[in-house]
Amino acid sequence: MSKAIHPIAGTVALMTILSFWLATAWSEAFAGEQAVTTVKTLVPYGFFVLIPALMAAGGSGFRLGKRMRGPLIDAKKKRMPFIAANGILILIPSALYLSFKAQAGAFDMEFYVIQAIELIAGAANITLLSLNMRDGLRLSRRRARRPDASGA
Template sequence: MKTQTLKSIHKAAAILAFLLITSFLSSTIIADVLATPAQIAQVKHTILLFIPGLIAAMMVTGKSAKILYPGAMTGVFKIKQRRMKLAAINGTLILLPAAIVLAKWSALDQFDELYWAVQILEIIAGTTNLTMIGLNIRDGIRLGHNAKKAL
């Protein structure tokens, strides 16, 4: 595969992941504040349907970065890699289980203190991932811009 094609795939996957997380967070917060319990349950169900797409986008982003920059383990590249590892851990240990549990509880109309505690944890963890991916996108743009200046 051509390098430019792989770079385009990498960028698209990163942006898709960022947009999916943004939509998960915004729809969750809007539903929690304005929606009925049935609408909250629908939002939670819909998020579950799109999680495989987010996981795929994150995997493509990570794999394409390793192919594009195999020896780049210092400086900004190392920081970006560390952020992605933290985002993956956060997603695996907090966000995915929370999404499953919240979808189940909301479908059962179980909006008790535990539901809202997990919901708050999910919003914090999701915002953390959104921030890390946003910083990685910013740093990627800067790296690309600096590479063009060097030419």
């Protein structure tokens, strides 16, 4: 079951974070304050998709990784604490703070500093999750190429 859940949950998590990042960048670069307010207001609601997806990906990955060894597994395991800490300590608090500020119409220097931090931290998580996905795909291809142990 973990073999099916892990790639789906990981993809949902990555696409959700990517959509947050792209919507934020687009609204800041090409739209007005109303669009920024809408994006910043909606992002926390996306946590209802993102957090379960991350939990499912992390839990199923942990379960799958127990039985596997090698440099790709080690690399994925080393990235996960940073991804989790970045999300819990920077991204979630930033998103909630920016949502509050945007709804209050407080587009001040503090808003834009936190926004820049959030975009940088988000880009880091997108990169790390993408690397984990790449390594997971490599692992899947290796398993698919192995001859069946039953001799069939």
